[in-house]
Amino acid sequence: MGEVVVVENLTLDGVMQAPGGADEDLRGGFRHGGWARPYADHVAAETMGGGMGADGAMLFGRRTYEQFHGFWAGQTDGNPYTEVLNRKHKYVASRGPAGPLPWANSSPLAGEATAAVAALKREVAGDLVVLGSGELVRSLAAAGLVDVYLLSIHPLILGTGTRLFADGAAAYRRLRLTGTVTTTTGVMIATYRPAG
Template sequence: MRTIRIIEHISLDGVIQAPGGPDEDVDSGFAHGGWAFPHFDEAVGEAIDAAHGTRFDLLLGRRTYDIWADYWPHQTGPMADQLNAARKYVATSRPESLGWGPAEGLGADIVASLTKIKAGDGPDLVVWGSSTITPALIEQQLADEVVMLVFPVMLGCGKRIFSHPAAPTELSLISSKAAGSGVVINIYKPAGPARTGTFAGSAE
């Protein structure tokens, strides 16, 4: 059984679109790409390194895969080596065009593929910034850990972490650390369906 870990750069109002650069994702005219960069510091980098571990495979949406395929093969250093060597499982309708390998498509039934991959042997699986894969993992209770890098920014528009419907879910906070830049690094574990209640009568 493999551990699935979701890593998200997220604004205070829940946006995950294009944290890394102006041209990363301009869908719907999004004009704030690169919002995470000014707040990235050593503590944030260390948190990402810890979340990756020493060896991992990747679960990626097609857009993230294409962005990274244009960038990481041309980089050097430990992070580049890890990402380039990792097997990439990609949500795509064009598996024949996955030139940045090793890579394979998840097929038409993403949930079935994710369930099979998780049940197999291998290193931890890391998910980066997919508004398609992340909701499916949460809803199907396949995610083991969610690492939220919460940036001190409010963007007002953009793709949210759950751009697609997902079952209401509770998360248990495992650890929390504030970086000097203001980024709060929260690590959660899924804790089952969201509960509801009422404060009516609680002051009586």
């Protein structure tokens, strides 16, 4: 049985919007895109890369899937993430018509996302890793389907932007810290599991 592992970049005030680039997600007039880039270092790369090659699959919301496909599918620079992202099976949740999925090894989730993910947890060997995909993460968390949160918490307060958990987005849940790594730039990579 697989576990759902949520991997997110966050600010201290919980913002997850557009960590990678200025034009990544401009919703709501967000002007701080790319905020995580100055904090990248070898410790983060090694820590996050350590689990990338493990068995399992990936889960994406449609918007995040399209952003990742637009960037990673065409990379030819030898980045090890490219090979892993292209090789792993990618399941995509979408509220609208699924339409064709252009990235190799991609399948739309059939039906309602939480029911489909609950079924996948029983079928997939290895982790089901969710990158970004805030709406999907919030629905999975509310349904009690998230087994691990791997959060890269950046020493930065933005005061605006989409947060991982907005007010009322998930029922009360206690978590227990199971591991931490601190990077040379002050990012704390914290691993949490539901308590109890």
